[in-house]
Each structure stands twice: as structure tokens, then as C-alpha cells.
Amino acid sequence: MIVHEITPVVLCGGSGTRLWPLSRKSFPKQFVPLIGGKSLLQLTLERVGQISPQAGARTVCVAAEDHRFLVAEAMLAAAVGPAIILEPCARNTTAAMTLAALQAQAQDLLLFCPADHHIPDAAAFAVMVQQGCAAANAGAIVTFGVVPSFPSTAYGYIQRGVLNADGQSSQVGRFIEKPDAATAQQLLLQGDVLWNAGIFLVQAQVLIEALRTHAPDILASCQQAMTGATRDEAFIRPEAAAFTGCRAESIDYAVLERHADVAVVPFAGAWSDVGSWNAVADLTAPDTEGNRIHGQGTVLQASNTYIHAPHRPVVALGTSDLLIIDTPDALLVATSSHVEQVKQVVAQLEARKIPQAVQHRKVARPWGWYDSVDSGDRYQVKRIAVHPGAKLSLQMHHHRAEHWIVVKGTALVTVGDKEILLTENQSTYIPLGVKHRLENPGKTELELIEVQSGSYLGEDDIVRFEDTYGRVAVVV
Numbered sequence: 246m247i248v249h250e251i252t253p254v255v256l257c258g259g260s261g262t263r264l265w266p267l268s269r270k271s272f273p274k275q276f277v278p279l280i281g282g283k284s285l286l287q288l289t290l291e292r293v294g295q296i297s298p299q300a301g302a303r304t305v306c307v308a309a310e311d312h313r314f315l316v317a318e319a320m321l322a323a324a325v326g327p328a329i330i331l332e333p334c335a336r337n338t339t340a341a342m343t344l345a346a347l348q349a350q351a352q353d354l355l356l357f358c359p360a361d362h363h364i365p366d367a368a369a370f371a372v373m374v375q376q377g378c379a380a381a382n383a384g385a386i387v388t389f390g391v392v393p394s395f396p397s398t399a400y401g402y403i404q405r406g407v408l409n410a411d412g413q414s415s416q417v418g419r420f421i422e423k424p425d426a427a428t429a430q431q432l433l434l435q436g437d438v439l440w441n442a443g444i445f446l447v448q449a450q451v452l453i454e455a456l457r458t459h460a461p462d463i464l465a466s467c468q469q470a471m472t473g474a475t476r477d478e479a480f481i482r483p484e485a486a487a488f489t490g491c492r493a494e495s496i497d498y499a500v501l502e503r504h505a506d507v508a509v510v511p512f513a514g515a516w517s518d519v520g521s522w523n524a525v526a527d528l529t530a531p532d533t534e535g536n537r538i539h540g541q542g543t544v545l546q547a548s549n550t551y552i553h554a555p556h557r558p559v560v561a562l563g564t565s566d567l568l569i570i571d572t573p574d575a576l577l578v579a580t581s582s583h584v585e586q587v588k589q590v591v592a593q594l595e596a597r598k599i600p601q602a603v604q605h606r607k608v609a610r611p612w613g614w615y616d617s618v619d620s621g622d623r624y625q626v627k628r629i630a631v632h633p634g635a636k637l638s639l640q641m642h643h644h645r646a647e648h649w650i651v652v653k654g655t656a657l658v659t660v661g662d663k664e665i666l667l668t669e670n671q672s673t674y675i676p677l678g679v680k681h682r683l684e685n686p687g688k689t690e691l692e693l694i695e696v697q698s699g700s701y702l703g704e705d706d707i708v709r710f711e712d713t714y715g716r717v718a719v720v721v
Contacts, residue, residue, distance in 0.1 A: 249378040251300055251446070252353050253293035253325075254345040257286060257308035257316055257360040258335055262591040263521055263584075266575035267553065270603040274519065275361040276315045280528060285519060286316070286360045290323035293358055296371040301325040305348070306360075307332060307341040313480060314611035314714070326479070333485035339499040340491050342445075343456055343467040344483060351450040354381055357496075358444050362518050363528065369514040377446045379411035380508040386455060386501065387414060387446040390439025392513045396429035399520060399585075401441040401497075403509050414508040420497060439511055443518075445496070452500075460499040466491035477715060521584045522568045522577075526551035536561075542569070549581065573616075574606040611714045612637055613690075625702045629683075631656075631691040636684035638712035645699030645706060647675040649683070654691035657684040680710060 261274035268274035275286040294301030304325040308316040313331055320326040330344050342357055349355060356374055364370050377387040390403045406418035420441065424432060432438045456464040466487055473484030501507055517524050529537040535549040540559075542552025547564045554571045561569060568584065570577040579587065594602035607616040612635035616628040631637070631654075639659065649658065650672040658665045658673055659682040665673055666686075675681045677699060685691035 247378075248297055248375060249354060249382070250303075251297045251356050251374065251378070252303040252305065252349060253296065253300055253356045253358060254342070255286070255289055255293065255304065255306045255358050255360050256338060256341050257306050257312065258332065258338075258341060259359075259361060261361065262588050264519070264525065265587055265591045266570060266572045266577055266601065269601075269605055271311070272315075272605050272609060273312075273361075276312070276319070276609075279519070279525065280363065283322075284319060285363060286319045287323050289358060289360050289362065290319060290325045292364060292367045292370055293356065294323060294325045295367050296356065296374045302327065305330065305345055307345055309335065310482075315609055317479060320479075328481055329479050330481045330483070333483065333488050335493070336488065336491045337493040338443075338496045339456070339460060339463050339494050340467055340488070342452065342496055343464060344471060346449040346452045346456075347467060347471045348481065349449040351448070353449045354378065354446060355449055355452070356444070356446050359518070362442070362444075362516065364514065364516050366514045370512070373510060373512045373514075374446060376413040377508070377510040380409055380414040380510075381446045381448060381451075383411075384448070384451055385409075385414070385506045385508040386451065386504060387508045387510060388417065388501065389442050389444040389446075389512055390509050391442050391516045392511055393433055393438065393440050396426065396433045397440065398423060398426055398429050400518075402432055402438045403441050404435075405437045405439065405509060405511075409508060414510045417501075417507040417509050420502050439509065440516075441497075442512065442516060455500050455504050459503045460492075460494070463492055463494070463499065522551070522570060522579070522587070523581055523584050525553070526568065526581075551581075572605075575601045611635075613685075615695075620702070623698055623700065623702075625697040627695045627697070629693050629695050631683060631685040633685055633688050633690065636713060637682055638707075638709040638714075639680060639682045640707050640709050641678060641680045642699070642706050643678065643708070644701035645697045646677045647681075648696040648698075649673050649675065650694045650696075652692050652694060654685060654689050655687040656691055656693060657686045658682070659684075682711075 259273055260270045261268035264274045268277055276284050278284050305328045306316050307330045310331045316329050381387045401423050402421040404418035406416035408415050469487035470483035475482045526537050529539055531537050536544045536547055537551045539553045540555035542554045543560045544550055545562050547561045549566045550561045550564045551568045552559050552561055556573055559569055559571050566581045568579050568581055591602050607614055613630040613632045618628055619626040651667045651669055656667040658667060660675060661679050
């Protein structure tokens with residue numbers, strides 16, 4: 246089989262609220278270390294990097310501005326990529342794919358993949374993609390369908406039509422919406438349907454021409470946005486006003502269901518969109534009673550119970566068909582038949598302005614992370630970690646003072662016009678209104694405890710004067 250060179254485009258959007266409380270809008274499921282200490286995004290990047298000799302070096306991600314450093318970190322860990330296209334706002338898959346196609350060369354074969362799927366057999370995935378290249382080079386939009394293993398109501402389906410001359414792909418007969426249980430059973434018995442995996446292979450110029458025919462308004466908005474785009478090292482920023490005015494629609498509705506030449510290639514390997522807690526539970530091997538334990542869970546006289554407890558002991562006694570998801574600041578207990586309603590629960594929490602709906606206690610930053618350990622009237626305590634060689638912005642606060650105590654590593658602290666080097670068990674005080682900066686000059690992680698005190702302790706009380714990561718005035 247001839248190996249074709251391909252440019253992978255990983256679509257990193259999505260809020261992942263169906264996996265709350267582990268996945269939240271500020272830290273969606275594609276960034277959460279779910280499998281072997283790696284995130285689904287990192288695993289996806291590693292997988293697409295193997296589909297052709299130069300695929301890793303050509304990989305592009307399309308992501309939200311707020312997640313740019315999380316994506317950059319995953320790309321670095323997977324050793325892939327030249328570029329990250331940053332969407333000013335979410336506008337669904339058609340707009341995201343259009344931005345990537347406009348950035349590419351006309352003849353480039355673009356492989357569009359969601360960032361949050363789990364496909365354990367990377368070699369089989371690479372073979373599947375290469376099997377779609379003949380149809381894509383002939384001008385088709387190629388989609389990939391998973392051979393169904395049960396009558397799922399959670400996925401859309403693709404009905405296969407006539408086999409193409411390449412012998413690997415078929416014309417798409419029709420796309421089928423997520424069916425009810427009876428229809429899903431009937432579809433499975435037909436033997437000619439596949440689960441819609443949401444993975445596409447297409448030449449850049451073919452996609453652009455299809456958009457010109459079926460979604461000219463989306464194409465025009467994205468062309469305007471890319472014409473005014475700016476580039477900051479790996480980050481490509483489309484012009485915000487033009488992109489914000491773009492219509493939001495999925496590629497399925499905007500193009501695929503109306504396009505004449507759409508082909509499908511089947512995939513018989515293991516695949517999951519990890520779209521619910523039931524799907525996450527399936528990633529853990531069950532015991533003899535069907536219980537699945539991740540972390541510090543214990544079950545007694547229980548059956549078909551899943552416990553996700555990485556931080557503390559969680560005990561399930563006499564439970565059945567239950568999912569227990571424990572995090573440091575929120576707990577979900579749900580029956581396995583109700584996991585699809587988690588999204589509705591999150592919407593209710595958001596409406597009540599409960600911060601845990603969107604924000605984790607532990608927050609990722611480009612320089613490391615912080616964990617809000619405790620808070621009360623006029624005080625807050627945080628654990629802070631700074632990566633080797635990284636530093637926070639030069640900043641000041643109008644409403645709070647800070648005490649820093651180093652617990653591991655070495656800290657270079659700027660306070661006013663002085664620089665102080667602190668090691669384990671040493672501390673310093675940052676008065677209210679004084680410019681300051683924290684830096685890790687060492688080769689190991691710096692950890693410290695920060696105690697804030699003052700009349701207002703919100704994260705928006707930061708005035709930045711200098712910043713390595715291009716942030717000014719407000720937290721981003």
C-alpha cells in the first residue's frame with residue numbers, strides 16, 4: 246500500500262460537560278489525564294503522528310484561546326505540530342475545519358480528528374486513514390465509520406452505498422440521526438451501517454469548494470478572519486470580529502448531508518468517543534461482580550458500580566448500577582441509566598452561579614498550576630507549582646497582600662526593586678500595591694504555599710506590567 250503524506254488537524258473544541266465534575270468548561274475532558282496518566286488529546290496527537298512519515302511535524306490543532314497553553318503543552322508532550330489556530334469563540338466544526346483548510350496548501354490531504362476519542366490501536370487507525378486516501382485524492386470527502394458492536398442510541402449512523410473502484414471505500418448512502426433503541430436494533434441487523442466517528446479526510450481545495458457551494462457565508466466569514474489573522478510563534482489568531490460573526494453549524498449539516506461525493510471507509514477496531522461516564526467506566530476492567538474501580542474506591546456487597554476516586558477513599562456499600570465520581574470540590578452520584586442527564590445538571594449549577602460548574606479548584610496556568618486549598622473572610626490559601634525555567638508575570642494587586650512559603654525547589658522572587666532567592670522552608674511577604682514576580686530558576690518543580698489577605702481576593706485583581714505569555718491587565 247502506498248503511504249500518502251497527510252496533515253492531521255485535531256479539533257480541540259468542546260466543553261465536555263457530560264463528564265462533569267472531572268471535566269469542566271475551564272478544563273474539558275480532552276485535557277484531563279484519563280488513560281495511563283495521559284489526556285485524550287495527547288493520545289490523539291500521538292496517534293495521528295503515526296499515520297505517515299511527516300504527519301507529526303505537520304500536525305495542526307484548532308482550539309479555544311483560553312486553552313492555548315494546555316494544547317501547546319500536549320503537543321510538546323506528544324512531540325508533534327507546527328501550529329495552533331485559536332478560535333476567538335466557539336462556532337462548531339464547520340468553521341473550525343474551514344480555518345484549517347484556508348491555512349493549508351490547496352492539494353494538502355487534511356485529516357480532521359476530534360481531540361477526545363479513544364482509539365487504542367494506533368496502527369489499525371493509520372491503516373484505516375491510508376485506505377481513504379485514494380478516494381480523497383479523487384475528489385471525495387471521506388468519512389470513517391466504526392463497525393457497530395451493539396445497537397447504540399448514542400451515535401449517529403452511516404449507511405454504506407456502492408463500493409468504489411478503489412475497493413476500500415464506499416459511497417455514503419445516507420446519514421442517520423441518533424436512533425431510538427428499536428431503530429438501532431433494526432439498523433444493526435441490516436449489516437450495512439456504521440457508527441459515525443466524526444473523522445474526515447479531504448483535500449483542502451475540495452473542502453473549500455464544497456463550502457463555497459453549501460455554506461458560502463461560513464466560508465466568507467472565515468476567509469475574512471484568516472486574512473486579518475496574526476501569528477505569535479505557534480499561535481495563529483484569526484481576526485476576532487469577522488469570526489465572531491460566523492454562523493455556527495456542524496460539518497454534517499452544513500456540507501456532508503448535501504454534498505454529492507462523500508465516501509466512507511469502515512474501521513473494525515476499538516473506538517469510543519468517551520462521551521459519558523458509562524463510556525469512561527468501560528475503560529476499566531470489571532471484577533466478577535461488574536464493579537470497576539479507579540483510584541481509592543472500595544466496594545462491599547455491590548454490583549455494577551463504578552468509582553472514580555483518585556484523591557481519597559470512597560466506599561460503596563450494597564450499591565448497584567451506580568457511578569460515583571469524586572473530585573476535591575464536587576461529587577457526582579448517578580445511576581448508570583441517568584448519565585446522559587449530567588449535562589442538564591451542569592446547566593442548573595451554572596444558572597445558580599455555582600463556580601464548581603465551570604471551574605476546578607486546581608487551575609492550570611502556562612507557568613504551572615495553583616490549587617485553592619482554603620478560603621474565608623479576607624483570606625485565601627493556595628498551593629502553587631511553577632515549572633522549571635517558568636515565571637509568573639510582573640504584577641501587583643490593589644486589594645491583597647501575600648505571604649509565600651517555599652516547600653520544594655528554589656524561588657527567585659522580585660519584590661519592588663529587590664530580588665530574593667528562597668529555598669525550602671524560607672518565606673517572604675508581598676505588601677499590597679507592590680510590584681512582584683515569582684520565578685523558578687531551578688531544574689525541578691517549585692512548590693510553595695501562598696496565603697492571601699485583604700478586602701478582595703478575586704483573580705481579576707491583577708495588574709500585569711510584563712508577561713512571558715502575552716497576557717496583559719487581566720487573567721487569561
